[in-house]
Amino acid sequence: MPIQRRRFVQAVAAASAAPALLAQPPAPIVPLKISTIAPDQASEPVLKFFTAVQFATLRHAAALLQPAYNNLPGAIEAEAPEFLDFLLAVSPPTRQTLYSNGLNHLAGEAKRLFSKDFAALSAEEADRIFKPLIVPWTFNPPPNPHQHFLTDLRADLRTATTNSAPYAAAAASSSRRGRGRTGAGLYWLPIDPTRR
Amino acid sequence: MPTPTYDVLIVGSGHSGGMAAATLTALGVRCLMLNAGPVADLERDRVNKSAHDLPYRGFGKPGLHPHIFQANEYNANTWVDEAEVPYTHPTEAPYNWVRVRLVGGRSLFWARLSYRLSDFEFRAADHDGFGENWPIRHADLAPFYSRVEAQFKVVGRKEGWPQFPDGNFVESEGAFGSGQPDSECQKRITAAATKMGIGVSRLRAAMGDGALASSVNLSLPQAVASGKLDILPNAVVRQITTDPNTGRANGAIFLDRHTRQERRAKARVVVLAAGTLESTRLLLLSNLANSSGALGHYLTDQQYGCTVVASMPEARDGKANPKLIGGGLFVPRFRNLRKDEKRNFIRGYALPISTGSSADPKYFPEYGEALQKKLASYAGSCVSGSIYGDVLPRYENHVRLNTNQVDAWGIPTLHVDARYGDNERNLCKDAADTMEELYKAAGLEVIVKSEQVNPPGYSIHELGTCRMGDDPKKSVLNKWNQSHDVKNLFVVDGSSFATAGWQNPTLTILALSMRASEYLAAEFNKGNL
Numbered sequence: 001m002p003i004q005r006r007r008f009v010q011a012v013a014a015a016s017a018a019p020a021l022l023a024q025p026p027a028p029i030v031p032l033k034i035s036t037i038a039p040d041q042a043s044e045p046v047l048k049f050f051t052a053v054q055f056a057t058l059r060h061a062a063a064l065l066q067p068a069y070n071n072l073p074g075a076i077e078a079e080a081p082e083f084l085d086f087l088l089a090v091s092p093p094t095r096q097t098l099y100s101n102g103l104n105h106l107a108g109e110a111k112r113l114f115s116k117d118f119a120a121l122s123a124e125e126a127d128r129i130f131k132p133l134i135v136p137w138t139f140n141p142p143p144n145p146h147q148h149f150l151t152d153l154r155a156d157l158r159t160a161t162t163n164s165a166p167y168a169a170a171a172a173s174s175s176r177r178g179r180g181r182t183g184a185g186l187y188w189l190p191i192d193p194t195r196r
Numbered sequence: 197m198p199t200p201t202y203d204v205l206i207v208g209s210g211h212s213g214g215m216a217a218a219t220l221t222a223l224g225v226r227c228l229m230l231n232a233g234p235v236a237d238l239e240r241d242r243v244n245k246s247a248h249d250l251p252y253r254g255f256g257k258p259g260l261h262p263h264i265f266q267a268n269e270y271n272a273n274t275w276v277d278e279a280e281v282p283y284t285h286p287t288e289a290p291y292n293w294v295r296v297r298l299v300g301g302r303s304l305f306w307a308r309l310s311y312r313l314s315d316f317e318f319r320a321a322d323h324d325g326f327g328e329n330w331p332i333r334h335a336d337l338a339p340f341y342s343r344v345e346a347q348f349k350v351v352g353r354k355e356g357w358p359q360f361p362d363g364n365f366v367e368s369e370g371a372f373g374s375g376q377p378d379s380e381c382q383k384r385i386t387a388a389a390t391k392m393g394i395g396v397s398r399l400r401a402a403m404g405d406g407a408l409a410s411s412v413n414l415s416l417p418q419a420v421a422s423g424k425l426d427i428l429p430n431a432v433v434r435q436i437t438t439d440p441n442t443g444r445a446n447g448a449i450f451l452d453r454h455t456r457q458e459r460r461a462k463a464r465v466v467v468l469a470a471g472t473l474e475s476t477r478l479l480l481l482s483n484l485a486n487s488s489g490a491l492g493h494y495l496t497d498q499q500y501g502c503t504v505v506a507s508m509p510e511a512r513d514g515k516a517n518p519k520l521i522g523g524g525l526f527v528p529r530f531r532n533l534r535k536d537e538k539r540n541f542i543r544g545y546a547l548p549i550s551t552g553s554s555a556d557p558k559y560f561p562e563y564g565e566a567l568q569k570k571l572a573s574y575a576g577s578c579v580s581g582s583i584y585g586d587v588l589p590r591y592e593n594h595v596r597l598n599t600n601q602v603d604a605w606g607i608p609t610l611h612v613d614a615r616y617g618d619n620e621r622n623l624c625k626d627a628a629d630t631m632e633e634l635y636k637a638a639g640l641e642v643i644v645k646s647e648q649v650n651p652p653g654y655s656i657h658e659l660g661t662c663r664m665g666d667d668p669k670k671s672v673l674n675k676w677n678q679s680h681d682v683k684n685l686f687v688v689d690g691s692s693f694a695t696a697g698w699q700n701p702t703l704t705i706l707a708l709s710m711r712a713s714e715y716l717a718a719e720f721n722k723g724n725l
C-alpha cells in the first residue's frame with residue numbers, strides 16, 4: 001500500500017474510533033463471580049531435569065528419608081520429588097551437578113552392592129548406602145560431594161514437604177500443638193522494582 | 197529556581213545516616229539525604245503468605261542471592277540484587293556482602309542486639325600489641341552511648357564488668373527483660389560457668405518502638421518534622437564532587453535509579469553513611485581522602501560460624517516446661533583479659549546461648565520415622581550456642597575498585613579480598629571447646645559441635661576500610677569521623693572502626709554518628725568547615 005494511502009486509512013480508522021471511545025460512559029465496576037483453581041488440582045508437572053532413572057532413585061530415596069508420619073504427609077504425598085525436579089531445572093550448574101552425581105552415586109551403589117535398581121531396594125538395603133553418606137553436621141557442607149548431596153537432599157526434602165499445600169492442610173486440620181510446623185510468614189513484595 | 201546549596205549532604209539513610217540527620221537537624225543544620233533505593237511501605241509492601249503459595253515453596257529463586265545466608269523467599273525482594281550491584285572476590289576467598297538499599301537500609305532488618313565496646317577494644321593495641329588503638333576511649337563515647345540507649349530503649353542487665361560496660365538500660369519484663377526468673381537449665385549453665393571462672397549475663401537489645409528500632413521510625417521522622425531535612429530516594433551517588441580550587445567537598449553526582457539521568461546536588465559539607473563498604477567505594481571512585489594509603493584496608497568483621505548444640509535430658513519427651521528450661525544467656529568476652537594470659541590467639545569472643553529450643557533435624561544422623569521420633573523426643577530440650585568472635589584488622593584484608601566490572605548504573609564495582617587467619621581459627625576452636633566443656637559440666641548431652649569459621653562478611657558486620665586514628669599517615673579519619681585530608685568530609689558508618697571487637701557494632705555506629713554530627717554542627721556554626 002502506497003504510503004499516502006496507508007496514512008489516510010490510518011487517519012480514517014483513528015477518526016472513526018476516537019468519537020466512539022470518547023462517547024463511552026465509564027464501565028461500572030462489577031465484581032467478577034469467577035472462581036479459579038490451583039494448577040495441582042487439575043494437572044501434573046512435566047519433568048524437566050532428572051532422567052527417568054534419577055527420578056525413580058529420587059522418589060525412592062524421598063519415600064525412605066521423609067515418609068508420611070503421624071497423619072502428616074511425607075515427601076511423596078507432598079510431591080516433593082516433582083517439586084525438586086522443577087527447582088533443579090532452574091538452579092545453577094553446580095547445584096545441578098551435585099544432585100545428578102549424587103543420584104547417580106546412589107543408583108551406582110545399588111547396582112554394585114545388590115545388583116538392583118535403587119528404586120527396588122528394601123529399606124535395609126538402602127540404609128547400607130545412606131549410612132556412610134551421613135556425617136555429623138558442620139557449618140560448611142561436607143567436602144565429599146556425595147555426603148554433601150545427601151545432607152542437602154535430606155534438608156531439601158524436608159523443606160519441600162513441610163512447605164507444601166498438602167502438609168499445610170493436614171497440619172491445619174490437626175488441633176494438637178506442634179504436630180506440624182509449616183512455612184508461613186510475612187512476604188515482602190517487589191518494592192518499586194528497577195526497570196532494567 | 198536555582199539549585200539549593202544545603203549545609204550538609206548525607207549519603208545513606210540507614211542507622212548511621214538517620215542518626216546524622218536527626219542530630220544535625222536538631223542543631224539547626226539544613227540537610228539533604230540521598231539514598232540509592234526507594235521507600236518501603238511496611239503495610240503495603242508486606243503480605244502474609246504460606247510457603248506453598250510462593251513460587252519456590254520458600255526455597256527462593258535459585259541463584260538469586262548466592263552470598264546471603266540470611267535470604268529466603270519471604271525477604272528475597274529486600275536485599276541488593278547481585279546482578280544489579282555485583283562485586284568480585286578471589287575464587288578461593290568468598291566474601292558475603294549483605295546489603296539493603298531501601299530507605300532505612302539494614303536498620304529495617306537488624307536483630308537489635310546492642311553492646312558497647314570497652315577499652316579492651318578501644319585500647320586493644322596497648323593490651324596485646326597488635327595493630328592500632330582507636331583515637332578515643334570508652335569514656336569519650338559513653339555519654340553518646342547513653343543517649344542512644346535511651347532513644348533506642350536498650351534493655352540489659354548491669355554487671356559492672358570492665359570488658360562489658362553497662363548501659364543506660366530501660367526496664368523491661370519482655371523476652372530480654374531482667375525480671376524473668378532463671379530456669380533450671382539457665383541456673384545450671386551459670387553455675388558451671390562460674391566454676392570455670394566465666395561470667396554469665398543476659399542479652400542486651402534495643403526494644404525500639406513496636407519491635408522496630410530503625411532509622412525509619414526512630415531518627416528520620418524527627419529530622420523530617422524539623423523541616424530541615426529533605427530526603428531524595430532513588431538517588432544512586434557515584435561521586436563526591438570537590439571544588440578544584442580548595443579541594444573541599446561541595447556535593448555529589450548521582451543517577452536517578454529508574455531513568456539513569458545524572459544530576460548534581462550541592463552542599464557545604466558531605467557526610468558519608470552509605471554502609472561500610474559503599475562509603476569506601478564512593479571515596480575510591482572520587483579519588484578522595486587517601487593520602488595515608490589506608491583507604492580500603494583493614495577490613496574486618498566478626499565471625500559467627502562456631503556452633504555447639506546440646507540437649508537437657510530431663511527436658512526431653514514432653515517434659516520441657518518454663519521452670520525447667522528456657523531463656524537466653526550471654527557470656528561476654530572472658531579470654532585474654534589479663535595481659536599475661538597465654539593462648540594461641542589474641543582478643544576474644546562472646547557466647548550467646550539460648551535454651552529451650554527444638555533441634556534442627558540436620559543435627560541428627562537419623563532419617564525417616566526414626567528422625568521424627570527423635571525430633572519429638574528432643575522438642576524443647578535443646579541448648580544452642582554460637583560465637584561473636586573478634587576478627588583482627590589486617591592491612592591485607594581490603595577492598596579495591598574493579599574497573600572491569602560496572603553495576604547497573606555504570607559505576608565501577610568493588611573487589612573484596614578478605615580472609616581469616618590462624619587467630620580467627622584458633623579463637624573459634626577455643627570457643628567450641630569451651631562450650632562443650634560448659635555444657636557437659638551442666639549435665640547436658642552435646643549433639644553437635646562445629647568449630648568451622650564462616651566466610652568473612654557472614655555476620656553482616658563488615659567494619660573498617662576507612663579507619664579512624666590520630667596519625668594521618670596511618671588512618672583515613674580523625675577521632676571525629678572527619679577526613680584527615682578533606683576537612684568538610686565525614687564518614688559516620690562502620691568503616692571508621694579501627695578494630696571490630698566481639699560486639700555487634702550498630703550501637704557504636706549510632707553513638708559515633710551522633711558524636712561526629714554534634715562536632716560537625718559546632719564546627720559548621722563556627723564557620724570552620
Ligand SMILES: Cc1cc2nc3c(=O)[nH]c(=O)nc-3n(C[C@H](O)[C@H](O)[C@H](O)COP(=O)(O)OP(=O)(O)OC[C@H]3O[C@@H](n4cnc5c(N)ncnc54)[C@H](O)[C@@H]3O)c2cc1C
Nearest residue numbers: 208210211212232297301302307308309433470471700702
Ligand atoms: C539481618 C540482620 C541482622 C542484624 N543484626 C544486628 C544486630 O543484632 N546488632 C547489630 O549491632 N547489628 C546488626 N546488623 C547489622 C546492622 O544492621 C548494621 O550494622 C547497620 O544497620 C549499618 O547501618 P549503616 O547506616 O551503616 O548502613 P546501611 O544500613 O547499609 O545503610 C546504608 C544506606 O546507604 C545507601 N547507599 C548505599 N550506597 C549508596 C549510594 N551509592 N548512593 C546513595 N545511597 C547509597 C543504601 O541505600 C542504604 O540505605 C544486622 C544486619 C542484618 C541485615
